[in-house]
Amino acid sequence: MGILTLNKVTKNFGGLTAVNKVSFTVEEGEILGLIGPNGSGKTTIFNLINHYYPVTSGEIIFKGINITHKQTHEIAMLGIGRTFQVVKPLKRLSVEDNIMAAAFARETTFAGARKVAREVLEFTHLDHVANMKAGALPIAGRKRLEIAKALATRPSLLLLDETAAGLNPSELDEAIDIIKAIRSELGITIIIVEHIMKVIMNISDRIHAIAFGTTITEGKPEEVAKNPTVIEAYLGTDYH
Amino acid sequence: MENKKFFSKGELIIIFTGLVLPLLFYFSPYAQGLLIFIMMWVVLGTSWNLLAGYTGQVSFGHAAYFGVGAYTAALPFLHYKISPWWGLIAGGIMAVVIGYLLGVVVFRLRGPYFALGTLASAEILRIAFGEEEWLTNGHNGILYITTWVTKIPYYYIIFAIAVASIVSVKLLMRRREGYYFLSIREDEDAAMALGINTKKYKNISMIVSSFWAGVAGAFYFIYMGFIDSETVFALHNISIITILVGIIGGVGTIWGPAVGAIIMVLLQELFRSAIFGLAPQWVSGMHAFVFGLLVIFVILYLPGGVVGDWELIKKKLHLKSNTEK
Numbered sequence: 001m002g003i004l005t006l007n008k009v010t011k012n013f014g015g016l017t018a019v020n021k022v023s024f025t026v027e028e029g030e031i032l033g034l035i036g037p038n039g040s041g042k043t044t045i046f047n048l049i050n051h052y053y054p055v056t057s058g059e060i061i062f063k064g065i066n067i068t069h070k071q072t073h074e075i076a077m078l079g080i081g082r083t084f085q086v087v088k089p090l091k092r093l094s095v096e097d098n099i100m101a102a103a104f105a106r107e108t109t110f111a112g113a114r115k116v117a118r119e120v121l122e123f124t125h126l127d128h129v130a131n132m133k134a135g136a137l138p139i140a141g142r143k144r145l146e147i148a149k150a151l152a153t154r155p156s157l158l159l160l161d162e163t164a165a166g167l168n169p170s171e172l173d174e175a176i177d178i179i180k181a182i183r184s185e186l187g188i189t190i191i192i193v194e195h196i197m198k199v200i201m202n203i204s205d206r207i208h209a210i211a212f213g214t215t216i217t218e219g220k221p222e223e224v225a226k227n228p229t230v231i232e233a234y235l236g237t238d239y240h
Numbered sequence: 241m242e243n244k245k246f247f248s249k250g251e252l253i254i255i256f257t258g259l260v261l262p263l264l265f266y267f268s269p270y271a272q273g274l275l276i277f278i279m280m281w282v283v284l285g286t287s288w289n290l291l292a293g294y295t296g297q298v299s300f301g302h303a304a305y306f307g308v309g310a311y312t313a314a315l316p317f318l319h320y321k322i323s324p325w326w327g328l329i330a331g332g333i334m335a336v337v338i339g340y341l342l343g344v345v346v347f348r349l350r351g352p353y354f355a356l357g358t359l360a361s362a363e364i365l366r367i368a369f370g371e372e373e374w375l376t377n378g379h380n381g382i383l384y385i386t387t388w389v390t391k392i393p394y395y396y397i398i399f400a401i402a403v404a405s406i407v408s409v410k411l412l413m414r415r416r417e418g419y420y421f422l423s424i425r426e427d428e429d430a431a432m433a434l435g436i437n438t439k440k441y442k443n444i445s446m447i448v449s450s451f452w453a454g455v456a457g458a459f460y461f462i463y464m465g466f467i468d469s470e471t472v473f474a475l476h477n478i479s480i481i482t483i484l485v486g487i488i489g490g491v492g493t494i495w496g497p498a499v500g501a502i503i504m505v506l507l508q509e510l511f512r513s514a515i516f517g518l519a520p521q522w523v524s525g526m527h528a529f530v531f532g533l534l535v536i537f538v539i540l541y542l543p544g545g546v547v548g549d550w551e552l553i554k555k556k557l558h559l560k561s562n563t564e565k
């Protein structure tokens with residue numbers, strides 16, 4: 001019994017089936033990589049887990065609770081944090097205030113929220129830009145702020161959607177270290193979506209691969225990397 | 241948002257000035273009248289600013305709560321001779337009830353649709369209160385012989401209400417509620433992912449906002465001694481002016497509405513009196529036009545309003561005085 005289970009989850013947008021009977025389980029403490037070509041439905045799966053969109057069919061179980069029809073904020077309070085591929089900073093607030101707003105999920109006082117925010121700022125190496133307006137951050141900072149906000153809500157499961165996209169090599173290494181520390185130091189389970197193979201192969205314990213909204217395989221990174229269908233799915237899009 | 245002393249020195253000076261101001265104009269009931277209106281608009285502007293400026297729910301219908309507050313003071317007096325003074329509390333509460341009910345509908349809308357929804361709510365109330373003569377005396381309005389002839393006590397009452405409204409917003413904005421209001425304003429989807437029950441917090445913002453607008457409405461009846469539905473539910477003279485007070489002073493700033501209220505009341509007075517009788521009468525009719533220009537100017541050049549862009553204004557003035565030397 002894992003921390004999160006998707007059971008034949010399907011999402012139709014009009015005539016388009018973006019996610020088609022996808023099932024997987026994430027074990028507590030694990031890092032699960034979710035891969036697939038552009039438009040294969042990865043972000044949509046996240047949007048279904050935290051109920052930005054209602055599922056068309058199937059069910060989602062988190063810590064034994066059926067969250068399929070729970071509201072987004074309730075799911076966050078149950079302990080699922082997420083980042084957005086298209087980042088959503090609270091632009092006119094400072095970086096620290098962004099994180100404080102998130103910290104109030106578990107803290108009731110100003111002092112308590114600020115203490116959490118300071119810890120998270122340090123953990124995500126954002127302390128030197130704490131007073132900057134979030135809208136003024138460069139892209140690497142914005143991606144990191146996504147992680148910081150999600151962490152400040154004290155999740156037990158974290159959904160990372162391409163938080164390494166658009167980073168230069170040194171920023172990338174820093175990001176990988178932070179993600180690893182989230183699991184090892186904070187004990188948070190992670191589902192990570194990433195196109196950069198270096199990141200996903202390096203970080204994930206297991207990988208779930210999809211194409212056109214359908215599962216193609218699941219297994220250890222080295223197995224998945226050798227899977228002919230996976231190779232074809234990726235080459236197929238690359239050659240277009 | 242630092243957790244320093246509640247009021248800074250500058251803020252205490254402003255409040256103190258507010259306390260002594262009517263004494264400076266002790267022999268001018270005319271000036272006192274203007275001061276009273278300024279304070280009333282501080283309350284309305286502060287109310288609007290909480291919902292629109294801090295929570296991002298731009299209301300075009302604050303007259304709804306103002307009018308309901310005014311009628312809550314007036315109707316028990318009209319029918320049962322109950323003192324309108326009770327309205328200062330009851331008007332606020334009744335406005336909250338109406339605000340909450342309207343919220344059920346308008347909070348389903350976002351952005352411009354929300355604005356239109358609030359505008360329509362106030363218009364519906366204006367028409368309804370005008371038509372239901374058995375209840376409201378219709379277009380004849382409701383008349384009340386005011387308690388005092390002198391204006392000073394009214395000033396201190398509305399001044400206290402204005403300070404209380406500012407304190408309430410200040411208190412909220414350094415708590416979880418404030419952070420959640422701002423999160424909703426910045427990005428509602430992001431806010432939900434942070435565990436924020438956006439519906440609930442929009443309602444909290446609406447409750448506090450409509451309360452103060454209702455209190456201002458009740459005060460208006462007590463002070464003026466007359467209301468009808470065209471006056472207190474007015475789109476131009478209440479809802480729109482409320483927005484102007486908020487925008488010109490500075491959206492999402494604590495003292496913006498106070499600055500906006502001073503500017504708007506004085507401007508309105510300039511036009512009403514056709515620049516104190518110095519200009520031809522038709523100038524009075526130009527006020528809507530000039531307010532429109534003013535809004536365009538502020539949005540283009542001072543999007544943060546006078547308070548929000550104060551640093552910018554200081555810089556510009558400074559540059560000018562330097563080049564003139």
Ligand SMILES: Nc1ncnc2c1ncn2[C@@H]1O[C@H](COP(=O)(O)OP(=O)(O)OP(=O)(O)O)[C@@H](O)[C@H]1O
Pocket residue numbers: 013016018036037038039040041042043044045085
């Ligand atoms: N709100 C929506 N309405 C209609 N179609 C949508 C919506 N959201 C996603 N889709 C479609 O669903 C499919 C899956 O999109 P999704 O964003 O989940 O892909 P993805 O795997 O995250 O891609 P990428 O790697 O480019 O981020 C796409 O065809 C997309 O156009």
Ligand SMILES: [Mg+2]
Pocket residue numbers: 042043044085
């Ligand atoms: Mg995506």
